[in-house]
Amino acid sequence: NPTIQLYNFNSKEIVEFGSNQSWLENPLWSSTGWLSYYDRSASEFILWEQIDNQKQTIPNETGGPGSWSRDGSYFIATEIYNLTNTLAPRHLLEFNLETEQINDLTGPGFFEDLNPVYSPHRNDLIFARKSLVPDQWTPGRQIWILEALDREAKQLTFAADYNHSSFAWHPNGSEIVYVRYNQTSPSEVPELWMISRDGSENYRLVINGFSPNWIR
Numbered sequence: 001n002p003t004i005q006l007y008n009f010n011s012k013e014i015v016e017f018g019s020n021q022s023w024l025e026n027p028l029w030s031s032t033g034w035l036s037y038y039d040r041s042a043s044e045f046i047l048w049e050q051i052d053n054q055k056q057t058i059p060n061e062t063g064g065p066g067s068w069s070r071d072g073s074y075f076i077a078t079e080i081y082n083l084t085n086t087l088a089p090r091h092l093l094e095f096n097l098e099t100e101q102i103n104d105l106t107g108p109g110f111f112e113d114l115n116p117v118y119s120p121h122r123n124d125l126i127f128a129r130k131s132l133v134p135d136q137w138t139p140g141r142q143i144w145i146l147e148a149l150d151r152e153a154k155q156l157t158f159a160a161d162y163n164h165s166s167f168a169w170h171p172n173g174s175e176i177v178y179v180r181y182n183q184t185s186p187s188e189v190p191e192l193w194m195i196s197r198d199g200s201e202n203y204r205l206v207i208n209g210f211s212p213n214w215i216r
Contacts, residue, residue, distance in 0.1 A: 004037050006050075017046070026065045032072030034097070038063045045077060047097070058095050058102070067125075069118045073097055076105070076116045076125070087132045092116050092125075092146075105146060109133075114141060115165050121173025123148040124197070128164050129155075139183035140164070143176070145197065156199035161185075168212050173197060177205065177212040 001023040006015040018024050023040035030036070035048045038060070045058040045066060058077070066077035076094045091106035092113045105125070106113050110132040117126050125148075128141035138160040146153045157164055159180070166179040174197060181190040192206040205212075 001041070006035075017048075025063070028066060028068065030068035030072035030075070031070065034068070034072060034075075036066055036068065036075055038066075045075070045095075047075060047095075056097070056100065058093075060093075062090060065115070067117045069123045070120055071123070074118075074123070076118070078114055078116065089132055090114060092127060105151075112141065113144075115167060117167045117169065119169050119173040119197075120171055121169070124173065126167045126169070126176055128167075129153075143167075143178065143195065143199075145199075154199075156195060157202065166210065166212060168214060170214055171216055175201075177214070179210050179212065180204075 002025055004017045004024045004027050021041060025038050025040060027035060027037040033049060036045055038045050040063055043061050045060050047056040060077055060079050062078050062080050064078055066075055068075055074094050074096060076092055078090045079093050081089045081091050087110050089110045090112045091104050094103045094105050111129055112132055113127050113129050115128045125146040127144055129144045130138050130141040140160060140162040141164060143156040143164045144153050145156055161182055161184045162180050163183050164178050164180055168177045175194055177192060177194045179190050180193050182188040189208040190210050191204055192209040192212050193204050195202040
């Protein structure tokens with residue numbers, strides 16, 4: 001199974017997480033030195049702090065990448081909510097590292113929210129959403145932003161056939177680059193686009209590209 005290792009440059013030692021049976025993935029550091037990763041074999045996120053060897057666990061059946069807030073106070077990930085026999089919404093669950101409380105940022109409704117990424121500038125949150133209600137369903141997920149000040153989700157893109165994913169914030173929080181691909185035409189290649197945080201500018205950068213990031 002895949003595992004996660006930590007290499008110490010001072011001691012030249014390797015710390016390995018989990019056991020021989022563990023399936024570990026998606027390691028991610030916070031700004032305050034906490035490491036998060038997903039234990040697929042145990043269906044939980046692990047949050048670990050090296051200096052004091054603190055550890056917290058968050059049960060989660062969905063897995064996938066999570067995100068740390070700018071100040072390291074919150075960790076967010078997606079979780080499936082089996083609310084009905086036919087619909088399985090996915091909600092954004094924000095974990096408070098200090099209080100250990102979990103806040104459902106999606107709220108009421110049948111939404112599929114994925115790929116949450118905090119802004120490096122402040123605790124604004126970008127994510128992909130589509131409704132699971134039959135008369136509102138679309139093939140693709142659109143870009144939404146949840147602003148830290150008013151905590152209201154606002155839709156930024158309206159291309160119903162296209163999925164939007166792999167979000168990467170500009171270091172000053174002004175723009176987001178992302179991957180866009182056509183859900184209704186699998187033969188079309190993915191494209192890299194960039195959008196302003198208020199949605200006023202949205203344009204294509206690269207045809208046949210993926211995994212965008214910024215040089216800092």
